Amino acid sequence: MQLTDKSLNDYIDTVLFFGPDEKKAYENQIDHLKTTLTNAIHQNSNLGVISINQAGSWRKGTALKPGGTQDIDIDLIVYLDVEEAGANDIKLLHDRIVTLLQKAYPTKKKDDFNPGKKTVNIEFHTSGLKVDLAPAVPMKGLTDYVWQPETGGGGAFLTSPKGQLEYVQARKKEDPRYTQVVRLAKRWRNYAELDEELSSFAIELLVAHLNVTRAPPTSIEQGFRRFLRYIAQSELRELISFPEAIRTTATSATPVRIFDPTNNENNVTSRITETERSSIVNSAAEAFQLINHACSIERQGDTESLWKKVLGPHFFL
Structure with missing residues (x-):
């Protein structure tokens, strides 16, 4: 039998979609995270971090509610004040992000921040929130475009998170x-x-x-x-x-x-x-x-x- 939109929406809303209370709880955590990082940027202008912005499925409104032992994954773009030639230096970019995280969360150990092949990861165990921070170097002369390092380093690609x-x-x-x-x-x-x-x-x-x-x-x-x-x-x-x-x-x-x-x-x-x-x-x-x-x-x-x-x-x- 063919399924109506109502039948599938009932399943999606119940199993795949965040209810209003669940969504609000996570949004509050995400807003607190962004505020904490933004304050650290303003208080430490010598870090070479320009700003942060949210990206990924949550921002687009296509995220799935996690099931079982899954966590919530949040993507943040970290805009860095780095020469464009340094956009493929993944260690340099990751070090900037880790330093920002240490300033924002001084009670956490450096080992709590995990540089991966492209992003730096941080996990909040009490809430089940996992955050991937992706470095981005603004491109001069092309509004809203940034250079991001290739996964694993060795190069960079041009994209527009906003676009x-x-x-x-x-x-x-x-x-x-x-x-x-x-x-x-x-x-x-x-x-x-x-x-x-x-x-x-x-x-x-x-x-x-x-x-x-x-x-x-x-x-x-x-x-x-x-x-x-x-x-x-x-x-x-x-x-x-x-x-x-x-x-x-x-x-x-x-x-x-x-x-x-x-x-x-x-x-x-x-x-x-x-x-x-x-x-x-x-x-x-x-x-x-x-x-x-x-x-x-x-x-x-x-x-x-x-x-x-x-x-x-x-x-x-």
Whole structure:
């Protein structure tokens, strides 16, 4: 049986979406974090930190409520006063961020701040809040664009965090179902254990690409099925770019080529390997077959069972 928007919204609102009280509690923690860091910036002007800004799924309004032992991941962009040539010096950038964190949280040990391959991580154990702080070096002469280090260092890429946020907000404005389709797609990704392979941003761009090139879906179910079918049929071999982006699409031999909607030179899926691409495609093909079959049968219990194979045991009708 085909599912109405109401049926899927009931599941999304109950299982995937933050209730008003939950959302407010986390927003208060995030606001306190940003205030603490901003105060440290103002009190320590010699740190070479310009400002911070929130990014990621929470800011875009596409975050999933965590389940089980999962934590809330928050992304912050840390704008640094560094020469553009230093944008690929990941140790320099990380050291600036760690120093800021030590000033903001003097009772924490340096080991509490964990420089990763791209970001610096900090975890608040009492609240379950995990924060990734990504360094950014403003580009001179191009408003709202920054250089960010490549994962693992060795280079830098040009992007616009503000432009990325505005792009997703525009898609949400054009299609009231956009966020719900993205949430179902992320839930499928997580249940299929593909969260290391397929980023949330890549999912947001895939759904956006389908909406822009084929018009918004007429139902949440149709949008989700279309997302799975596209991955299965295209095998993620098609180049996806966006006309709003600056510069020219870069030549790339990587298996998956989904480009940043703010810069055609930046492939946001460049780290997906051929093995990972194949895993994503196979999982999407299997999920599409299950959902397609669910649409063709009449019994609600059988329909629910098939959807559970795609979205997990907490799905309900």
